């Protein structure tokens with residue numbers, strides 16, 4: 001066995017162990033609720049065991065809306081531009097739920113039209129990530145959500161100002177009281193509500209997921225071949241689980257150093273460990289056709305080119321055009337039901353609300 005094959009197999013097994021942990025911690029439905037099998041997207045096969053349940057990719061579980069007052073509040077906050085200094089940028093500006101939860105820009109535009117340093121990943125299915133951000137510097141969605149509000153290049157506010165804005169608006173005070181029973185709004189509760197909303201942003205019912213549940217005719221032969229290639233070539237080693245990624249950190253440039261961006265050090269920034277240079281969280285491939293451009297440095301707008309880059313830099317193989325096309329066809333079966341959002345109406349500011357500041 002070639003050493004690369006061996007490493008691939010070991011990380012495959014590790015990834016699998018992680019998948020199982022994720023499976024246990026993210027599936028919040030208890031057994032009876034899972035049996036009933038109702039959730040957003042309609043009725044799904046509850047407890048039925050599929051022939052394909054041993055595949056290294058699992059169908060996205062249905063999301064159950066447990067605490068709807070909290071989720072509703074989180075949704076308002078996700079769309080709330082007054083959490084930014086300019087009063088103009090919301091989470092949805094860069095994670096647009098109309099366009100796959102991302103902004104389809106090489107790097108995001110933030111406060112004062114500043115361009116950020118890195119491509120914005122989608123918030124769709126982000127709950128399946130083992131950690132948040134390309135370098136995994138936030139452990140979970142709650143920790144992550146506090147970041148952008150105070151990031152000078154993103155929303156450029158600070159936690160105190162964000163709290164003051166919401167605290168000045170009686171409707172928010174009331175909603176927070178209903179959900180958290182506190183008199184005062186806190187940044188932790190803001191982040192908690194946003195994260196609760198983000199947890200509902202899953203995309204079940206992709207054609208591939210139906211195929212995983214034994215509905216054979218949901219994907220074509222070419223798409224099935226693409227999936228077989230995805231496994232045979234070794235893509236599956238890193239891209240697996242519910243999110244088809246998101247459950248390990250891996251070096252970008254295993255077979256060949258990635259020379260197109262040597263500035264972004266990835267996981268190294270968190271651990272300061274030399275071997276973590278150019279290591280990134282493996283991105284989710286769910287809804288991948290919606291979220292061009294690709295890679296942390298937005299190196300390409302073409303999904304075919306992204307697939308070829310992966311083959312070259314991660315696996316050290318060159319794909320024939322026909323193989324690339326089939327893998328791309330398979331990847332397009334991973335687009336699921338997009339969250340159907342009723343656009344929230346936000347309560348008005350008043351004379352006590354801090355004014356927007358564009359400087």
Ligand code: HEC
Nearest residue numbers: 090091094108109110118119120121126132133134148154
């Ligand atoms: C100005 C654009 C911008 C705004 C506004 C913004 N984000 Fe982000 N978001 C990004 C970028 C860019 C990244 C990747 C940064 C990195 O990895 O270093 C990111 C990363 C994330 C991630 C991690 C996803 C993953 O796969 O690792 C989540 C979750 C997220 N943002 C949620 C939010 C929430 C919630 C808000 C509002 C409170 C928000 N973002 C506001 C641009 C933005």
Ligand code: HEC
Nearest residue numbers: 234235238250252280282283294295296306307310311314
């Ligand atoms: C050794 C682990 C590994 C293997 C094997 C691997 N990938 Fe990746 N993949 C990654 C990492 C890490 C990234 C993020 C790279 C970056 O932008 O820093 C990535 C990114 C991608 C992206 C871009 C995602 C986005 O949102 O920008 C696509 C598409 C992709 N991989 C598909 C594939 C395909 C197809 C294969 C097989 C030909 C494959 N990958 C093999 C680890 C891997």
